[in-house]
Amino acid sequence: MAKEWGYASHNGPDHWHELYPIAKGDNQSPIELHTKDIKYDPSLQPWAASYDPGSAKTILNNGKTCRVVFDDTYDRSMLRGGPLSAPYRLRQFHIHWGSADDHGSEHTVDGVKYAAELHMVHWNPKYGSFGEALKKPDGIAVVGLFLKIGHEKAEFQLLLDALDAIKTKGKEAPFTHFDPSCLFPACRDYWTYHGSFTTPPCEECIVWLLLKEPITVSSDQMAKLRSLFFSAENEPPVPMVDNWRPPQPQKGRVVRASFK
Numbered sequence: 001m002a003k004e005w006g007y008a009s010h011n012g013p014d015h016w017h018e019l020y021p022i023a024k025g026d027n028q029s030p031i032e033l034h035t036k037d038i039k040y041d042p043s044l045q046p047w048a049a050s051y052d053p054g055s056a057k058t059i060l061n062n063g064k065t066c067r068v069v070f071d072d073t074y075d076r077s078m079l080r081g082g083p084l085s086a087p088y089r090l091r092q093f094h095i096h097w098g099s100a101d102d103h104g105s106e107h108t109v110d111g112v113k114y115a116a117e118l119h120m121v122h123w124n125p126k127y128g129s130f131g132e133a134l135k136k137p138d139g140i141a142v143v144g145l146f147l148k149i150g151h152e153k154a155e156f157q158l159l160l161d162a163l164d165a166i167k168t169k170g171k172e173a174p175f176t177h178f179d180p181s182c183l184f185p186a187c188r189d190y191w192t193y194h195g196s197f198t199t200p201p202c203e204e205c206i207v208w209l210l211l212k213e214p215i216t217v218s219s220d221q222m223a224k225l226r227s228l229f230f231s232a233e234n235e236p237p238v239p240m241v242d243n244w245r246p247p248q249p250q251k252g253r254v255v256r257a258s259f260k
């Protein structure tokens, strides 16, 4: 594999294990969700997010995705409840998407690939730092939202309007006064399982909360995401599309549902 991982044939998901052996581990993400095999667990609590819009800082093109970064130096924007044993701090969110509207999500639901999947990444402050949390099986909590095509979502447009400032790899712009809970669907039902980051190094430190109800965005809004570039300003342009990892083996892991 080339020095830097990516999503192309020479450095894509099939190659990641060459530099990051855990990518072939027993707790990798994403996975295929087969809803008929998922059991309702009445012990699962409702979850809640209390995000401080003032904790949003910047939006970044890191050459793999667009990422919105939050101040996580203290308990400002928090996720609580659900399968979590403690409150977790919001650090960043980012998106995975396709080259067309009929694919792009990482998890699949009964074979359905959504147009995109948004990941809100939180860490458990009991571990002292984000870096330490990455080493713990319950260090990170990711809320995953599926994006399907339909009517435009106004709250999503706030994010899309910022993309013109970060077209190419390495660009960063201020992105403030944003409460990402405006993106959540009305229904809080979720599936949960233990897995990994879907990008190298693919650390197996994640409690996943995947929201059952997709949010709706328009086809034009999806096209705006695809106007970003994997490449830097001084490089031949490579459109940022298909930055998703395909499903990984479930290897006996149990997925639980918060709902009947």
Ligand SMILES: [Zn+2]
Residues within 6 Å of the ligand: 094, 095, 096, 119, 198
């Ligand atoms: Zn992700």
